[in-house]
Amino acid sequence: MKINVKVIAAAKRNEIIKEENSFKVYVNKPAVDNKANLAVIELLADYFKVRKNSVNIIKGQKSKNKIIEIK
Numbered sequence: 001m002k003i004n005v006k007v008i009a010a011a012k013r014n015e016i017i018k019e020e021n022s023f024k025v026y027v028n029k030p031a032v033d034n035k036a037n038l039a040v041i042e043l044l045a046d047y048f049k050v051r052k053n054s055v056n057i058i059k060g061q062k063s064k065n066k067i068i069e070i071k
Helices: 035-048
Strands: 002-008 015-018 022-026 055-059 065-070
Touching: 002 035, 015 035, 022 035, 035 055, 035 065
Parallel strands: 002 022
Antiparallel strands: 002 065, 015 022, 055 065
């Protein structure tokens, strides 16, 4: 399954909000040295109840708008 995600880095809380066709993911890690991406993967893995290695960022590694694949 592929999902569209908008990431808000350096937020006050870790949270996932489901919108119409996408997800908004708030992470409290900064967008530096891949920290926010790792936090997004961890949060989505917990949300979908899969392992972290089942969550891959397909597009948008350095963007706040990402396409993520959940296996």
